[in-house]
Amino acid sequence: MKLLSGTAHRQLAERIAAFLGEPLVGVEIGRFPDGEHRIKIMDNIRGHDVYIIQPTCPPVNDNLLELLIMMDAARRASASRITAVLPYFGYARQDRKDQPRVPITAKLVANLLVAAGANRVLALDLHSHQIQGFFDIPVDHLTAAPVLVKAIRARNLSDAVVVAPDTGGVKAAYAFAQMIGAGFAIAAKQRKSAVEVETIDMVGNVTGRNVVLVDDLITTASTLCGAAELLKQRGAGSVRAVVTHALITPKGIAALKASSIEEIIVTDTVPVRDWQGFPVSVQSVAELLGEAILRIHNNQSVTSLFQV
Numbered sequence: 001m002k003l004l005s006g007t008a009h010r011q012l013a014e015r016i017a018a019f020l021g022e023p024l025v026g027v028e029i030g031r032f033p034d035g036e037h038r039i040k041i042m043d044n045i046r047g048h049d050v051y052i053i054q055p056t057c058p059p060v061n062d063n064l065l066e067l068l069i070m071m072d073a074a075r076r077a078s079a080s081r082i083t084a085v086l087p088y089f090g091y092a093r094q095d096r097k098d099q100p101r102v103p104i105t106a107k108l109v110a111n112l113l114v115a116a117g118a119n120r121v122l123a124l125d126l127h128s129h130q131i132q133g134f135f136d137i138p139v140d141h142l143t144a145a146p147v148l149v150k151a152i153r154a155r156n157l158s159d160a161v162v163v164a165p166d167t168g169g170v171k172a173a174y175a176f177a178q179m180i181g182a183g184f185a186i187a188a189k190q191r192k193s194a195v196e197v198e199t200i201d202m203v204g205n206v207t208g209r210n211v212v213l214v215d216d217l218i219t220t221a222s223t224l225c226g227a228a229e230l231l232k233q234r235g236a237g238s239v240r241a242v243v244t245h246a247l248i249t250p251k252g253i254a255a256l257k258a259s260s261i262e263e264i265i266v267t268d269t270v271p272v273r274d275w276q277g278f279p280v281s282v283q284s285v286a287e288l289l290g291e292a293i294l295r296i297h298n299n300q301s302v303t304s305l306f307q308v
Contacts, residue, residue, distance in 0.1 A: 004074070009054070045078075050083065057269075083119065106131050122296065148242045151242070153180060161210070186203045212242060245267070268282055
């Protein structure tokens with residue numbers, strides 16, 4: 001086994017390497033004077049099982065291209081197998097044609113990863129499950145639910161109810177509710193633009209209950225904040241949120257501070273942002289990803305990693 005890391009999230013790669021007891025392979029990463037990426041793998045990886053850890057988080061294009069070039073370098077260095085470890089898969093929201101004359105960029109990125117040399121993909125909480133079908137290579141799709149469920153259980157919430165902030169997250173939120181033994185409700189939304197959401201109505205009873213909003217990613221926080229306001233109008237006692245990918249923007253933090261959300265629990269799939277004093281708890285997925293890498297390397301099942 002050989003572990004490589006780009007510059008997107010070196011801290012997470014180091015945590016994974018520490019869990020596995022394997023050092024990160026030296027990779028020289030820089031730029032040519034004209035801005036082109038310059039990458040060189042410093043160790044011999046001929047015949048090795050290579051895992052390249054690189055979330056394609058902002059700056060998305062730089063991190064994606066860096067990953068592609070590292071895979072090409074590994075392929076030309078005669079690695080026996082190359083697995084792209086993507087704690088966060090960028091462009092995942094562009095997974096269908098919902099308007100005329102728009103691309104399906106998630107499929108394009110999948111094609112690029114395969115063309116660059118990926119033999120396998122290890123991903124965590126893809127925005128849409130059907131993205132797995134965009135690849136013609138094996139995809140191990142994990143969920144951060146076991147990590148987030150433990151964090152919620154530690155808070156000992158009484159009379160809890162899990163709420164899906166939109167209809168697209170119903171299945172994941174329902175599974176989360178089953179894991180913590182809580183009730184379930186759904187909020188419906190209408191998206192006005194890429195940064196603005198209007199929450200319309202909800203199904204389920206939240207009056208006087210401790211609400212947990214479950215979503216896969218957060219950027220401007222418009223979906224979560226809109227759902228939280230509706231929940232408060234319906235009599236919710238407290239509102240907190242659990243999110244896998246914390247791609248929060250300054251506008252999103254400002255929205256959270258002005259909202260009814262008391263706390264947000266996130267993972268470290270992307271580098272931790274400055275939340276400017278907003279209550280946030282960061283849970284690491286390093287052991288989850290590390291165990292998955294170990295099981296893939298040893299040709300073992302990863303099914304047990306979905307259990308809490």
